[in-house]
Amino acid sequence: MTRLLAVYRNELAAYFRSPIAYFVVAVFLVGTGYFFLYNVFFSGEATMAATFQNMGVLLLFVIPLISMRLFAAEYAAGTMELLLTLPLRPWQIVLGKYLGAVTLLALIAAGTTIDLVPLYLFGRPETMTIAAGYLGFLLLGATCVAIGQLASSLTSNQIVAALMTAAVLLALWFVGHLQTFQTSPALRGLVAYLSLAAHFADFVHGLVRTEAIAFYAIVSAIALTLNASYLQWQR
Amino acid sequence: MNGQPAVIVLQSVSKRYGSTTVLHDLSFTVSDGEILGFLGPNGAGKTTSMRMMAGYTAATSGRVLVAGHDMATDSAAAAPHIGYLPERPPLYETLDVAAYLRFVATVKGVSRAALPAELDRVTAACRLEAVFRREIYKLSKGYRQRVGLAQALLGQPRVLLLDEPTAGLDPGQIHETREVIRAFGEHHAVVLSTHILAEATLICRRVAIINHGRLLAVDSPAGLQRAMEQTNVVLLEIEAPAADLRAALLAVDGVHDVAMRPMAAGHDRFIVECQVDDKDGIEAAIARAVARPFRLFRLERRQPTLENVFLRYVSDAARLGHAA
Numbered sequence: 001m002t003r004l005l006a007v008y009r010n011e012l013a014a015y016f017r018s019p020i021a022y023f024v025v026a027v028f029l030v031g032t033g034y035f036f037l038y039n040v041f042f043s044g045e046a047t048m049a050a051t052f053q054n055m056g057v058l059l060l061f062v063i064p065l066i067s068m069r070l071f072a073a074e075y076a077a078g079t080m081e082l083l084l085t086l087p088l089r090p091w092q093i094v095l096g097k098y099l100g101a102v103t104l105l106a107l108i109a110a111g112t113t114i115d116l117v118p119l120y121l122f123g124r125p126e127t128m129t130i131a132a133g134y135l136g137f138l139l140l141g142a143t144c145v146a147i148g149q150l151a152s153s154l155t156s157n158q159i160v161a162a163l164m165t166a167a168v169l170l171a172l173w174f175v176g177h178l179q180t181f182q183t184s185p186a187l188r189g190l191v192a193y194l195s196l197a198a199h200f201a202d203f204v205h206g207l208v209r210t211e212a213i214a215f216y217a218i219v220s221a222i223a224l225t226l227n228a229s230y231l232q233w234q235r
Numbered sequence: 236m237n238g239q240p241a242v243i244v245l246q247s248v249s250k251r252y253g254s255t256t257v258l259h260d261l262s263f264t265v266s267d268g269e270i271l272g273f274l275g276p277n278g279a280g281k282t283t284s285m286r287m288m289a290g291y292t293a294a295t296s297g298r299v300l301v302a303g304h305d306m307a308t309d310s311a312a313a314a315p316h317i318g319y320l321p322e323r324p325p326l327y328e329t330l331d332v333a334a335y336l337r338f339v340a341t342v343k344g345v346s347r348a349a350l351p352a353e354l355d356r357v358t359a360a361c362r363l364e365a366v367f368r369r370e371i372y373k374l375s376k377g378y379r380q381r382v383g384l385a386q387a388l389l390g391q392p393r394v395l396l397l398d399e400p401t402a403g404l405d406p407g408q409i410h411e412t413r414e415v416i417r418a419f420g421e422h423h424a425v426v427l428s429t430h431i432l433a434e435a436t437l438i439c440r441r442v443a444i445i446n447h448g449r450l451l452a453v454d455s456p457a458g459l460q461r462a463m464e465q466t467n468v469v470l471l472e473i474e475a476p477a478a479d480l481r482a483a484l485l486a487v488d489g490v491h492d493v494a495m496r497p498m499a500a501g502h503d504r505f506i507v508e509c510q511v512d513d514k515d516g517i518e519a520a521i522a523r524a525v526a527r528p529f530r531l532f533r534l535e536r537r538q539p540t541l542e543n544v545f546l547r548y549v550s551d552a553a554r555l556g557h558a559a
Contacts, residue, residue: 006341010327017329017370082325082386085289086342087314235293235310 003088007096008103011070015104024065024104029111031058036115046123051115052133052204056197059141060169064162066104067148070097075156090231094224098149105141109134129206136203139216140196144169146223153227172196241266242394242424243288248297250283250448257283258448261297267393270420272435272456273428275445281428282322284445285398288426289319302393315344318392322399322428324383328372332363332382335371336389343390357385360415376403384412388419395425401434413438435459468537469521471507472498475529484509487524489517504532 015021035054043050074080083093119125148165155161176195179188192198199212241264250258258280265271275281286292287299290310299306304313327335336354345353358364361381366374371382380403387395397416401409416425417438429435435442436456444451444459452458469490473480477495484493484507492510497503511517518536525531 002344003342006338010330010338013334014327014329077326077328078321078323079325079327081286081289081291081321082319082339085291085314085317085319086339087311087344088342089311235291 004092004096004099007083007088007093008099011097011100012103014069014073015100018069020065020069021104024062025108025111028058028062028108029114032112033115040119046119046125048115048119048125048130048133049204052137053201055112055137056140056200056204057173059137059144060166060173062108063105063141063144063148063169064165066101067145067152067165068158068162069152070101070149071153072156072158072161076158084231084235090228093231094149094228098146098224101145101149102138102142105145106138109137109141126206132203132206132208135208136200136212139203139213140200143196143216143220143223146220146227147172150223150227150230153230169196242302243426244298244300245284245288246298246300248284248287248294248299250280250287250292251295256448258287258294261445261448261450263443263450263453265394265424265426267424268420268422269441270416270425270427270439272439272442273426273445274430274432274435274442274459275428276430279445280448281430281445282398283448285319285321285396285426285428288394289317289321289396290314291319291321315390316393318387318389318395320383320387320395320397320400322402324379325386326371326379326382329370331370332367332374332385335382336385339386340389343392345390353389357388360388361385362411377405377408380404381408381412384415388415393423395419395423396428397425398428399430400427401429401431432459467511467513469509469511469518470533470535470537471509471521471525471531472504472533473507473525473529473531474502474504475525476503477505480505480507480525480529483524483528484521487517487520489514489520 032051032055035058036048036051039050039054040046071080074083116125116130144165147168148161151164151168152158152161154164172194173196175191176198178191193215199209199215202209202212243265245261245263248258248261249256261280261284263271273281273284283292287294287306288301290301290306290313293307301313302316304310304316306313327338330338333354336357337350340350340353358367361384363378363381363385366378366382371379374382380400384397384400387397395416400416401412404412413434416427419425420438420440427435427439436459439456441453441455442459443453475483481493481495484490489512490509491512494508494510495505496507497505509521511521518534522531522534
């Protein structure tokens with residue numbers, strides 16, 4: 001556990017000692033603030049639903065920037081040779097890095113809560129719906145980080161890692177639209193199940209479903225397991 | 236060998252990448268209190284061998300044992316016993332030296348209570364006090380190399396694997412680094428990869444010579460020294476009566492053997508190889524002795540380069556009928 005925590009702390013330190021974390025947090029908060037004002041002033045409703053939807057789409061572009069360096073930077077700097085020869089199991093490396101990136105994501109989510117101040121000052125929003133939205137946002141983000149981390153472990157080029165991640169995330173976000181073209185009920189069901197957006201929509205509307213939580217957990221677990229296996233296989 | 240049990244054991248180790256074999260049937264051991272110099276030119280297979288001993292890559296066939304653990308199946312158990320400095324120091328650029336060393340020490344299992352003393356120990360050994368709080372990306376190449384060495388020394392490993400640890404250091408730093416390695420090697424097993432002959436002969440108890448992925452010889456520095464001396468050759472192209480030429484050359488102080496080969500049958504023009512002492516001015520002395528009475532066309536000194544030492548070992552091995 002001490003070793004996993006050391007990797008986790010090292011990862012967080014690496015984020016905040018480089019400009020990336022500040023840039024990503026700033027871009028996300030400015031973007032979310034803009035969408036929040038736009039949605040609230042145009043709809044006149046004290047709700048975060050539309051803003052959560054926008055935050056989900058923003059994540060598809062921000063997560064690749066967060067995850068691209070996780071392994072690609074280690075390969076490029078030669079520090080992967082250090083990590084793989086220290087007394088660390090592959091799963092400790094994978095989980096430590098993953099938790100570091102998810103912590104950054106949680107800080108971003110915490111930053112967006114500033115939008116709630118005017119909402120509570122001038123309206124009566126539903127707290128549980130907002131809580132469900134944030135839970136969904138964190139689950140969606142954590143799943144995207146796991147996918148991005150796997151992509152990052154496959155290349156030493158951060159740009160390639162970011163592009164791979166963005167491509168996979170966009171595909172999984174929009175895959176639900178393929179339902180329209182499917183005549184087979186089984187395929188329609190499968191396409192709907194694979195959609196990151198469909199599961200997130202439940203949370204946005206205040207619906208916390210076990211199926212959605214399980215979906216995000218399973219996808220994350222698969223990505224992280226493949227990540228650790230790939231490190232082991234590299235030896 | 237020094238009577239101590241072997242801490243590093245390589246048994247018929249080979250490594251293939253696809254259809255390319257980069258290491259062929261490597262076998263040697265290193266014991267506690269022994270520094271083994273791993274000597275070879277660039278691309279000889281030194282780094283691959285070091286990586287296998289460190290557990291970064293696995294052997295395709297054969298066994299690598301470190302501190303009694305098989306690196307193919309149990310590298311995690313061996314890792315706490317290994318200090319490894321790769322060819323390119325593995326540094327986190329944005330961390331300062333203290334944060335970097337603290338991270339490595341924690342992962343190596345140094346307790347929170349013992350951490351300050353451990354950091355002080357390696358910082359003093361590698362002379363890092365002046366840059367302890369400085370970000371790594373701001374450090375010179377020499378300091379970066381020393382930070383890399385410091386992380387390898389953390390946690391009191393039984394085995395130290397150093398891949399060209401003095402690369403990029405100035406002469407003073409090279410001397411200090413060698414002293415650190417020498418002190419550590421008094422009680423631990425050290426494998427030091429280098430392509431600098433002098434480095435291997437200065438601080439190693441034994442030297443393993445590797446080229447094209449094959450182990451050519453494992454010898455003492457004295458043996459290596461002999462091979463080096465044998466590569467001190469002055470080459471002449473000269474026209475002279477054979478007997479007179481031989482006598483004139485052997486009369487020169489520092490020449491102890493002469494081999495003559497006629498350039499064409501029936502002529503007095505020879506290619507001559509003189510085995511000479513490793514001292515300055517020997518070429519001039521030979522030139523003075525032969526230029527006036529005979530017709531000298533060419534004279535050159537062959538230095539004891541790594542290639543020449545290899546050639547010597549290869550030819551010796553071939554002569555003894557067990558070429559690798």
